Amino acid sequence: MQIDLIVIGKTNATYLNTGIDEYIDRLKHYVPFSLKVIPDIKNAKSLSQEQIKVKEGELLLKQVEKSDQLILLDENGKNFSSVEFSKHIQGHLLSGRKRIIYVIGGAYGFSPHVYHRANAKVSLSRMTYSHQMVRLIFVEQLYRAMTILKGEPYHHI
Secondary structure: OEEEEEEOOOOOOOHHHHHHHHHHHHHHOOOEEEEEEEEOOOOOHHOOOOHHHHHHHHHHHHOOOOOOOEEEEEEEEEEEEHEEEEEEEHHHHHHHOOOEEEEEEEOOOOOOOHHHHHOOEEEEEOOOOHHHHHHHHHHHHHHHHHHHHHOOOOOOO
16 A cells, blocks of 8 residues: 655755655655655735635645545544554555545645545644644654554554
């Protein structure tokens, strides 16, 4: 199964890119993984927040096939411990689906169309993180989940 992470806008912070690249490289030993960046909306300053969400949603949904499992990283999503998240991943790995897509939305969240298409929502924390930082936190947690499933010592229980 392929796991994709789709994000809105590129990460400008070198230290975050370094960490993201490190965990993506580690993940490749466990599962096919890709990070897809949807460019920021041009002329966004002339648009309302709702218009931005709709435009981002249109670009996002073009990346999704009907058979894909689409999971939004959303503050109102289900919270998991790292072990619970590994079981969540395991369930998807065993589901027979070809691709699962996790999405980190833009600064204003997701459009109603994206929420409607989503199969689930996951929250990384009740705290708020920058959209840039969430990328690193998510890929680290995905790597951690894979090591838990393999019984490797990265995650000490």
